[in-house]
Amino acid sequence: MSPTFRRYLLTKLTWYLVALVAAVSLNFFLPRLVPGNPVDLIVSRFLQGGGGGASASKTYQAFITQFDLQKPLSGQFLAYLGNIVHGDLGQSFSLFPAKVTTLIGQAIPWTVALQVPAILLGWIFGNLLGALAAYKRGAFDRNLFVSALALSSIPYYALAIVLLYVFAVALPVFPSAGGYSFGTFPHLSWSFLVDALKHYLLPFLSLLVIAIGGQAVGMRSMAIYELGSDYVNYATSLGVADRRVLGYVFRNAMLPQITGLALSLGTLVGGALITEIVFSYPGIGTLLFNAINANDYPLIQGVTLIIIVAVLFANFLVDLAYGIIDPRIRAARTGER
């Protein structure tokens, strides 16, 4: 490890630590910011000793001890940080006494299974289509560009609603809700996998189509930009074979696209919340939706924390990879300006 690279890494690490602390502070302070905020409400309800009978007062009691709510705000914040460091996100209100970490752990595999293939396949097909459009231009490009722009501007949840209506209600080909049939439970068997796949296809397709559109638009403009650049003109005027020039163009246009891929993998936890709500798919989105409707603050804050950590981690990996791949960045960030 060279000293410049070590310095680059250290600066980056510091920045992400700052971002993490800022995000965790927002996560803690924002819900407590406004007078009459949800947390105050909980405390006052608890102090009045009523509002929902014995079980509710037990939940409030747990919440108050867990977050040291008798202490001043600074003490509460330290207690909150301590809990996070120990991997303790508290207990859910609505599903008391279930632990927030357990609930999130149950939901995350569904979200990952939905998002990772959609993001990867969308990226591959989108880039191929975008590069093809930039190369061919003309009518192919015009049609593809406008339809890709149309696809990428349809909000992903709107497409989800339309697909749900068309293929699960109007033409009942696919089941309309859930990750598996009602009455069954997740286990490893052929029939369960087939059932789960049937529930999987529609939400998956709704994410895939949008991802293809977005990637194609990005790749097209990158490739067009590269095709018009000086080194392409120079190489063509030297008589370098078209195929070879295209190879250079593709490689240069890919660099930002790789960043895009890593960044969208970072949003995989929080990027399809509403798709899951539309299809009642048992992932993080549905968990968050239920938590919001039940005013389940520990669970809401647990989910937002997971989303933040995933995004920051992906960003950090991108920067790390760039530091390794691209020597210019190392030089620019560590050298004098």
Added chain:
Amino acid sequence: MLTGTRFLRTAIRSSRFNTSLAIVVLVLGFAILGPILSSHDPNTVVGTMNASPTSHPPLGTDNFGRDELTLLMYGTRNSLEIGAIAGLVAVLIGVLVGTVAGFYGGMLEEALMGATNVLITIPAIVVLILLSIALGSRSAVTMGLIIGVTSWPWTARAVAAQTSSLRTREHVDIARLSGASGFGIIMRDVIPYILSYLGMAFTLQLATAVLTEAALSLLGLGPTNTISLGILLQWSLLWEAVRQGVWWTFIPPTFFLSIVSFGLLLLNSSLDEIYNPRLQGGSGSCG
């Protein structure tokens, strides 16, 4: 920078610009004129529950027998209002932070851009969820404000980059030599030069904000006691309209969300093309 007449000449010849402008104007007309011309309040019950589209009411009714067409007019208007407030707030904060950082440079720039970069890495949806929960009840204006407050960092970063390249131009040097204050130079010699960019940033922010409002509404954190496109969609999920096949309650708002976003993105990309001739397609529409 393009001069006004050259801009117009290029714009008129660009079919993409014309199409997008037509879409945006039509939607704006529907949203502004609709509620004025409509004869009744959107919450009036005009028919039976979930009545399908007929001659009257033309788009059918919702779960409470309310007129879908009127709901759609008010919903589009409020969504655009939220988007416009958010877009203005985001562009204003972005310009303030970006021009100050880009113009003064040094430690001030480092600090402002550092904060901006930290905010960019924190996902906006998380801050929006937390803010919405903290506020409890939210009007359309509040929605616009919180969306705007969370979406300015990208604009700030781009404005800072453009300002620091403008800073070295001759006309800024002349202004500085003639004794103009920093604020005066930013207002007279920086902002006019990035106005075209700011217009594009606003269309993009507006489109994103309309979609963000809908996303928040679908999460159950939309504006309270207000009809918006997102709220219309949330209702149709809440009352199982999708699974009951009551398509007239959710297809129109879905269509309007998509067409608003498509129109504004197309407008943005055609403006980009007019200002950056390199992006122009091989159609020969422009030399």
